[in-house]
Amino acid sequence: MGFALEGVGLTHANGHVALRQVSLQVAQAECVALIGPSGAGKTTLLSVIGTALAPDAGQLRVLDQPNPARLGSAALRRLRSRIGTVHQAPPLPARQRVVTTVQAGRIGQWPWWKSLASLFYPLDIAGARAALEPLDLSDKLFVRCDQLSGGQLQRAGIARVLYQQPELLLADEPVSALDPALALSTVRLLVQQARSSHCTLVTSLHAVDLALECFDRIVGVRAGELLFDLPAAQVTQQHLQELYASEGQELPRLQTPGADSVHAIQATVAVPECH
Numbered sequence: 001m002g003f004a005l006e007g008v009g010l011t012h013a014n015g016h017v018a019l020r021q022v023s024l025q026v027a028q029a030e031c032v033a034l035i036g037p038s039g040a041g042k043t044t045l046l047s048v049i050g051t052a053l054a055p056d057a058g059q060l061r062v063l064d065q066p067n068p069a070r071l072g073s074a075a076l077r078r079l080r081s082r083i084g085t086v087h088q089a090p091p092l093p094a095r096q097r098v099v100t101t102v103q104a105g106r107i108g109q110w111p112w113w114k115s116l117a118s119l120f121y122p123l124d125i126a127g128a129r130a131a132l133e134p135l136d137l138s139d140k141l142f143v144r145c146d147q148l149s150g151g152q153l154q155r156a157g158i159a160r161v162l163y164q165q166p167e168l169l170l171a172d173e174p175v176s177a178l179d180p181a182l183a184l185s186t187v188r189l190l191v192q193q194a195r196s197s198h199c200t201l202v203t204s205l206h207a208v209d210l211a212l213e214c215f216d217r218i219v220g221v222r223a224g225e226l227l228f229d230l231p232a233a234q235v236t237q238q239h240l241q242e243l244y245a246s247e248g249q250e251l252p253r254l255q256t257p258g259a260d261s262v263h264a265i266q267a268t269v270a271v272p273e274c275h
């Protein structure tokens, strides 16, 4: 099983209710996109699933582990080592080389002495290179993180989580810093890698067309609630307009000069299909 939330609620420390009565079941190896306006609660939802935030109402089960908030620190660390997280702005140490940063993806799975040694000497250069290759970053293997562009940093964060080989992969706006063609190929890579490794993938995406193109299941989040949970083929314009009603008429899409849709980008770049 991937994870299940039943009636989950979360109120932030300042009293803001970010999630209310959220119920969502995602099976192992399913790939799901979260969409919704800014401030809807997508990041908060991913943080709850990833056990970074404990819900204050309802039930949570992650990778067959009920109620992770009740786990002791060692068991929680073991559970978290099975969960990979891609952040919008990956918190990668500025002075660390890319190879070390990618290898750090497995620190939670290695014995302490190996994790420590890997900080001083890269123990798996070939593995790190293989993770960077499909993201077109293998030439940056020995470059320091503070010498990468924002988009390269974001892709290094993705390489790190792919190297981790998690059972559950949570990606929060993983391609927000990438140009439209790279965004499309990178999301497709995430979906393909998740499918081939039988990993559950939940990705929040700003671009609605990217979500509909690459994912079979779409969850619409608005004001801390799930507005819909549908197969991509059943998401209508009306669903989307209702979801983004607070953002005016325009739906957020991939933007590229002279082409404003995934299909237009597809026509100009050779990227493998998602479905």
Ligand SMILES: Nc1ncnc2c1ncn2[C@@H]1O[C@H](COP(=O)(O)OP(=O)(O)OP(=O)(O)O)[C@@H](O)[C@H]1O
Pocket: 012, 013, 014, 016, 017, 018, 036, 037, 038, 039, 040, 041, 042, 043, 044, 045
């Ligand atoms: N640590 C916090 N303390 C207080 N309120 C918070 C905190 N984090 C988020 N919020 C509020 O909770 C709501 C949901 O935020 P969240 O980041 O989950 O939304 P989101 O859908 O991911 O937005 P975006 O698409 O802009 O990243 C917002 O109103 C936000 O202001």
